[in-house]
Amino acid sequence: MTTLLTFPKGGVHPPDAKQLTADCPIEVIPTPDELEIILGQHIGAPCTPTVDKRATVTEGEMIGEVKKGLGVPLHAPVAGTIKLMGMSGHPMRVKAPSMTIKVDHDAPANEYTRSDWSDKDGKELLSLVHGAGLVGIGGAGFPTHVKLSPPPSDTIDTLILNGAECEPYITSDYRQMLEMSDEIIEGAKIILKILGIKNCCIGIESNKPEAIKAMSAAAAKGASPAFDIKVIPLQVKYPQGSEKQLIQSITGRKVKGFALPSSVGVVVHNVATTRAIYDAIVLGKPLYEKIVTISGLGINKVGNFRVKVGTKISDIVDYCGGVNSKLSKIIMGGPMMGFNISSLDIPITKTTSAILFLSAEEIDTTPHSNCIRCGWCLEACPMGVEAKEIAIHVEAGKGEDTSQFGVFECFECGCCAYVCPAKRPLVQFMRLAKMKAKR
Numbered sequence: 001m002t003t004l005l006t007f008p009k010g011g012v013h014p015p016d017a018k019q020l021t022a023d024c025p026i027e028v029i030p031t032p033d034e035l036e037i038i039l040g041q042h043i044g045a046p047c048t049p050t051v052d053k054r055a056t057v058t059e060g061e062m063i064g065e066v067k068k069g070l071g072v073p074l075h076a077p078v079a080g081t082i083k084l085m086g087m088s089g090h091p092m093r094v095k096a097p098s099m100t101i102k103v104d105h106d107a108p109a110n111e112y113t114r115s116d117w118s119d120k121d122g123k124e125l126l127s128l129v130h131g132a133g134l135v136g137i138g139g140a141g142f143p144t145h146v147k148l149s150p151p152p153s154d155t156i157d158t159l160i161l162n163g164a165e166c167e168p169y170i171t172s173d174y175r176q177m178l179e180m181s182d183e184i185i186e187g188a189k190i191i192l193k194i195l196g197i198k199n200c201c202i203g204i205e206s207n208k209p210e211a212i213k214a215m216s217a218a219a220a221k222g223a224s225p226a227f228d229i230k231v232i233p234l235q236v237k238y239p240q241g242s243e244k245q246l247i248q249s250i251t252g253r254k255v256k257g258f259a260l261p262s263s264v265g266v267v268v269h270n271v272a273t274t275r276a277i278y279d280a281i282v283l284g285k286p287l288y289e290k291i292v293t294i295s296g297l298g299i300n301k302v303g304n305f306r307v308k309v310g311t312k313i314s315d316i317v318d319y320c321g322g323v324n325s326k327l328s329k330i331i332m333g334g335p336m337m338g339f340n341i342s343s344l345d346i347p348i349t350k351t352t353s354a355i356l357f358l359s360a361e362e363i364d365t366t367p368h369s370n371c372i373r374c375g376w377c378l379e380a381c382p383m384g385v386e387a388k389e390i391a392i393h394v395e396a397g398k399g400e401d402t403s404q405f406g407v408f409e410c411f412e413c414g415c416c417a418y419v420c421p422a423k424r425p426l427v428q429f430m431r432l433a434k435m436k437a438k439r
Contacts (some may be wrong), residue, residue: 004206006235006247010382012089014168014208014336016286017362018025020410021171024303029319031078031103031380036088036347037063039097041143042135044070055082057101059110060286062133064099070141071119072133077288079107086422089346090337091332098347101310112283122194125281129194132280133287133350138162138241140285141351144277147269148194150262156195160250161392163204163211163271164234165200167334168355170290173272173302177211179202181218184271184394187278189227200229201250202271205237239413240334245382257409272353286392290352292356294320298327299356305417307348314344325360336414355426368423377416379425383409391429399436407433 006211040046047064057063064074080101088098118123130145160376161184165173177184188200202219203210219229232250234240244255244267253264261268271279272291279285288309295302307316313332317323322414331338332346332355372433377387387403393402407430416426 003019003137004233004235005249007238007248007382009384010380010415011237012418014381014418017169018171021293021302021304022174026175026291026306027248028306029316031104031308032311032315035077035101035103035308036098036312037074037101037310038088038349039349041141041349042072043140046415047074050083051086053082054093057082062160066267070143072135072261073132075133075286076101077310078103080104086127088228089343090339091346106173112285114282117190117281123148125190125194126131128247129277129279134276136270136279137272137276137351142344144273150163150267154262155265156197156262156267157199158251159195159200159201160266160268161198161200161271161274162241162246162268164246166205166222166238166241169295169356170293170334172293172304172353174211174289176275180275181214184230184275185218185222186276186282188229190277190281191228191269198228200233201245202427203234204231205236205240206233223386242411242413250348282312290348292352293350293354296357297359297362301322309348309350311348313346317344323357327357328360329363330359331356331358337412365383366423368425371424374421376419380415380419387426391426393423394429394432399433402433403437407437
């Protein structure tokens with residue numbers, strides 16, 4: 001029996017709840033009458049509009065750019081007219097600058113045709129990735145062209161594609177691996193050419209046997225002497241899809257604190273981002289659509305949907321037949337790392353992977369109590385962060401003194417809160433501690 005790879009420290013095994021949508025093919029949601037495009041959809045500087053109010057735009061046209069600092073362009077998901085430059089709801093910042101496009105439903109949709117990229121060098125391919133507005137689709141939103149430009153001092157030898165999708169409920173990556181496996185493999189080849197390397201490993205948790213089969217077949221079909229692409233089945237353990245944990249699982253290399261994956265010779269990309277790279281290079285299509293999982297017992301229709309960036313959650317809810325009486329909480333993202341939202345007037349961004357409509361039976365509403373110093377949070381943390389000490393310091397008004405306990409090593413995976421018998425909101429304490437410690 002083959003031993004499945006995993007990371008050695010911490011991790012938890014929450015119920016995956018993927019059966020709700022795993023067998024739901026990707027379905028296209030009709031474009032609503034208006035889209036609200038948030039200007040800051042990536043880590044770094046928000047875009048500055050390149051169009052004025054009342055301007056007419058075409059599908060795929062650049063409507064925002066970042067002239068200074070870290071960032072990528074923004075593109076119109078549809079043809080239409082700029083109706084408003086204003087503010088839109090945001091899951092983390094409450095409100096964020098945006099532009100509203102009134103959709104021209106009579107305009108023909110863009111038709112993208114395949115082109116050959118084999119004669120382009122890595123620098124040209126990288127420029128096309130930037131121009132298409134690509135960011136890490138897995139959630140972080142880090143500009144893709146920057147991630148594909150590691151420091152010259154770091155020698156890269158391995159590309160890892162993240163197909164773990166370890167967050168419960170979410171199956172958008174899974175469906176793309178089933179339905180778009182050839183595109184993902186070709187996207188991997190493009191990345192390998194940009195990086196100037198040969199080796200690629202695709203990590204997929206073993207609870208996705210059909211994805212492992214589909215991606216393995218696509219890798220074999222696309223095999224060539226120039227590229228060595230293989231699928232690596234992984235043990236089911238959250239957070240297997242975290243960048244540092246995935247690198248350690250597959251290569252055995254450990255990324256030091258505050259260091260980049262490139263420091264151990266690795267670049268990691270999500271499979272959905274890789275598919276978007278295919279779209280950008282092979283089809284010339286910018287990133288303005290997302291595959292989003294809609295799940296939970298509190299909505300009448302679940303599934304995996306292709307939606308235009310800027311589509312409001314309320315429009316998706318309407319398409320899915322509305323919410324029902326079971327609804328207790330709405331989460332943007334997964335249940336472990338997502339954000340609770342109180343409004344449906346929030347638009348989809350490039351980094352939205354899921355919206356969960358959870359019932360009371362799917363969440364734990366037990367009030368939290370004082371820390372009982374059991375140490376379970378330290379045992380569960382894949383980074384060895386002392387969550388209990390950080391939380392106690394925050395409660396005592398000493399959040400600024402928590403760097404000694406590893407607060408900046410925390411990537412807010414939620415393992416600590418999941419295992420805590422006192423039901424303490426440890427992730428929220430971590431976020432508060434970071435805010436205080438950064439001042």
